[in-house]
Amino acid sequence: MDHQPIISLQQALDIAQQKALKLPTEFIYFKDAVGRMLAQAVYSDISMPPFDKSAMDGYACKRSDLGKALTILEVIPAGQAPSYAIQEGQCSKIMTGAQVPAGADTVFMIEQSELMDTNQVRFTGTKTSSNICLSGEDVQTGDLVLGKGTLLKAQHIALLAAVGCTSPKVYALPKIGIISTGSELVEPEVIPQGSQIRNSNGHQLVAQAQQTRSLVNYYGVVRDEKEATFQLIQKATEENDITLISGGVSVGDFDFVPAIIQQLGFEIHFNKLTVKPGKHTTFASKSDRYIIGLPGNPVSSFIQFEVFVKPFIFHLMNYQLPDLSFPLSLAQPFKRRKADREEFIPVRINAQKEVETISYHGSAHIHAYHQAMGFMHIPQGTDQLNQGEIVYVRPL
Numbered sequence: 001m002d003h004q005p006i007i008s009l010q011q012a013l014d015i016a017q018q019k020a021l022k023l024p025t026e027f028i029y030f031k032d033a034v035g036r037m038l039a040q041a042v043y044s045d046i047s048m049p050p051f052d053k054s055a056m057d058g059y060a061c062k063r064s065d066l067g068k069a070l071t072i073l074e075v076i077p078a079g080q081a082p083s084y085a086i087q088e089g090q091c092s093k094i095m096t097g098a099q100v101p102a103g104a105d106t107v108f109m110i111e112q113s114e115l116m117d118t119n120q121v122r123f124t125g126t127k128t129s130s131n132i133c134l135s136g137e138d139v140q141t142g143d144l145v146l147g148k149g150t151l152l153k154a155q156h157i158a159l160l161a162a163v164g165c166t167s168p169k170v171y172a173l174p175k176i177g178i179i180s181t182g183s184e185l186v187e188p189e190v191i192p193q194g195s196q197i198r199n200s201n202g203h204q205l206v207a208q209a210q211q212t213r214s215l216v217n218y219y220g221v222v223r224d225e226k227e228a229t230f231q232l233i234q235k236a237t238e239e240n241d242i243t244l245i246s247g248g249v250s251v252g253d254f255d256f257v258p259a260i261i262q263q264l265g266f267e268i269h270f271n272k273l274t275v276k277p278g279k280h281t282t283f284a285s286k287s288d289r290y291i292i293g294l295p296g297n298p299v300s301s302f303i304q305f306e307v308f309v310k311p312f313i314f315h316l317m318n319y320q321l322p323d324l325s326f327p328l329s330l331a332q333p334f335k336r337r338k339a340d341r342e343e344f345i346p347v348r349i350n351a352q353k354e355v356e357t358i359s360y361h362g363s364a365h366i367h368a369y370h371q372a373m374g375f376m377h378i379p380q381g382t383d384q385l386n387q388g389e390i391v392y393v394r395p396l
């Protein structure tokens with residue numbers, strides 16, 4: 001496997017996308033659908049609004065009657081059909097959201113009215129809009145309201161509710177198994193002794209995977225022992241679509257994860273990226289099962305999840321996650337010693353909406369990210385950026 005060439009992040013995303021076999025679909029209750037990927041188009045079974053609807057509390061009348069004293073026929077609350085059609089010289093008091101009576105083409109607002117008698121009113125303004133939302137002006141019966149492949153957010157849940165689509169078809173969620181490797185690791189409850197460190201990475205990955213709504217299985221820490229590591233990775237790959245393994249993927253004497261991946265019959269498609277942090281990101285597949293090996297350093301693992309694992313998870317659900325990087329101006333000049341890899345570094349946005357870099361010591365320094373608003377991209381080959389230069393920032 002050492003003959004694998006080092007490739008760019010974009011090449012890695014392309015390879016992974018080619019290997020991503022789509023997950024099956026399922027029908028779920030629409031209230032549980034936020035964050036899910038729609039696997040069907042949704043059409044409206046009604047027009048919206050379903051009737052000519054008043055946009056104001058006021059009086060419904062004929063526009064040609066606006067200058068006259070008008071006889072009030074009734075009060076029309078929302079949810080109740082009007083009893084009378086409007087004739088010349090007549091109006092009905094109407095509430096916002098109520099059905100406009102036949103014969104009326106205008107609603108003038110309460111604030112522009114004067115009661116002349118208990119059942120007579122006149123318009124006191126100089127001009128008014130019609131204040132009527134026409135039947136079907138937003139959506140007509142049979143219109144497409146949500147396209148296949150929509151990532152469902154709160155506003156889409158409102159649409160599903162409005163058109164009565166209570167069991168939308170969505171892509172199944174991937175099952176993700178998470179393993180941390182390393183004999184130096186102890187779980188957070190334990191006070192590390194000697195050369196031990198706490199397993200922060202595994203729990204960070206669990207949280208990141210949960211944010212994508214994936215179904216997460218946490219397998220804990222495995223020591224740098226071949227047989228135990230083999231057993232745990234085998235179990236995780238049998239029980240999950242994606243197995244994320246942090247640590248043990250570089251070239252140290254105890255980095256035997258790559259050999260185990262191959263022993264399990266998986267094909268390694270790449271194991272080195274021209275990305276900092278995350279040089280040792282590994283991607284392997286066997287049919288519809290995938291293993292992603294992430295570097296043990298917490299920042300490497302965090303960034304690789306954001307830029308590589310997350311888009312891959314969405315590919316499995318047939319969705320091209322957009323790269324929401326924003327072009328912003330750099331507040332101060334930036335230099336780096338080596339430019340052989342593209343790099344991501346933590347930044348914040350100041351009050352002038354400029355990008356400020358945060359003190360950052362490298363891929364073990366996860367603390368640098370506690371106040372990061374995003375991370376900035378430095379292209380491969382760039383060792384210097386000037387103040388005021390436009391950089392791309394991905395928000396967190």
Ligand SMILES: Nc1nc2c(c(=O)[nH]1)N[C@H]1C(S)=C(S)[C@@H](COP(=O)(O)OP(=O)(O)OC[C@H]3O[C@@H](n4cnc5c(N)ncnc54)[C@H](O)[C@@H]3O)O[C@H]1N2
Pocket residue numbers: 180181182184185197198199200201202246247248249250251252255278279280294295296297298300363364
């Ligand atoms: N001779 C070389 N050595 C290294 C290279 C290289 O190219 N040649 N690359 C370096 C880079 S870059 C990285 S990144 C690391 C990747 O190493 P591994 O993925 O094998 O990870 P480990 O060696 O197991 O750990 C690295 C580092 O991170 C700490 N760690 C590991 N797991 C966790 C965890 N769950 N929570 C918190 N911290 C964790 C671990 O203790 C190490 O300090 O390799 C370099 N070496």
Ligand code: MOO
Pocket residue numbers: 275276277278279280295297300363
């Ligand atoms: O590739 Mo390592 O993740 O840069 O520190």
